[in-house]
Amino acid sequence: MSGAGGEGPRAGAAGPRVGAVGPRSGAEGTRAGADASRSAETAERDELFAQLRAYEGRAAATAGRGKDPVNEPMIRHWCEAVGDASPAYRGPDAVAPPTMLQAWTMGGLSGHTDGTGRSAAYDEMFALLDGAGYTSVVATDCEQEYLRPLRPGDRITFDTVIESVSPRKTTKLGTGYFVTTRTDVRADGEPAGTHRFRILKYRPAQRTEAPESARRPRPVINRDNSGFWAGVAEHRLLIQRCTDCATLRLPWLPGCNACGGAEWDTVEAGGAGTVFSHVVMHHPSFPAFAPDGDGGPYAVALVELAEGVRIVSNVIGVPYDKVRVGMPVHLEFLRTDPDLELPVFRASEGG
């Protein structure tokens, strides 16, 4: 490949299309804004491309060493994964599937820890791209040539060079630069194959759907509990009281658990209570419940009111991990969104 321009990948035609499945309304924003940003990006492209181009021909990895020699277990795992039952990859004369070529050079979960992995130049180039907002990566092309079979026991070494960087391209995924590297792989010092790899380092296209504002679930209001929610609307926490035996009950129920009486009236809670029990929800994340809306952990408490009944609610005013059993709390009403107000409990001063 001679230059970045001549054989540059045709992203629009065959580039990756991760983003292609969704509507693109976000990208079709106001025309004036789009034009303004386009001209700004053109200027930026020239400058960044010139910087990136300086890395062409520089080493991305020098004298890299495969972390493991070619080995039967990794060959078997590969064959199992891709469903390859070829007898060529089994038994005493087994060779590795040629398409595993790159796998023998991979740093894996811990990366290359012997300093032979990425070169400083490669890291620098990536830092430039990351710094300019081209933070995402997708592989687009892989071209491998195999010069000799790899057999269990072969020790792998490799050198990688940054072959080319494309001018800035706009793809369905977003805009970015194609970076092509070529890795020469050796087995026990002999050339075993070459691996040309092209990635798109890109700035993701604008997300299509505006993030739905987090809303708490709506209460189910029916004839048995509508009085409770009517009270909440007036900032009164109403407790049901059986008119036969005077037992208080919360949550609201059609009849008395103590005597079975069907008649009731209400008592307004004074607002004082203590934390009877609590849990901290870590997962799954519900942004609507988190105090700062970021989906972090939040405390759910069973609060015992001074009147003796208990209610499940949130404790506010203290971090989720500072809620304690016995903590004194006081009733408040929290508007979580324009359509919903809920009784919650604030930890008392000094609590």
Next chain:
Amino acid sequence: MTRAYRVGDQLPPLEIPLTRTLIVAGAIASRDYQDVHHDAESAREKGSPDIFMNILTTNGLVGRYITDHFGPSAVLRKVAIRLGAPNYPGDVMRLTGHITDVRAGEPAEATVQVTGDNGIGRHVTGTVTVVLPHEGEGATTTIALPQKGARAT
């Protein structure tokens, strides 16, 4: 056993169900721990609707498709692929191929054009050069040399 390979020969299609397990197993077997290949939540944060197959797994599947057809004594010489529509879980990829070139000689070689289509489009286009089995390896290959104008389109 004698096999004749001709320019224009179609390979039987191979349908690969794209299970989540295949995508994750392929990524890990190729030692690719990029989160977009195993962690759906992270993939969504990066703008992808789900995890998607890594290029090395596609490469392995294309290689398998060729050697499944030509037999275990056929040897891959070159595999060059380009990715398009991603392979997401729950889809099916249908690999098809046809021979675009055969070259007599020692050893004989064939070039196969491969495509893989999934439910949302063309996942992969590729060109594979394979060294064909010859006498003494269990199969005799007869090669029909291409004639002018006989190339498959």
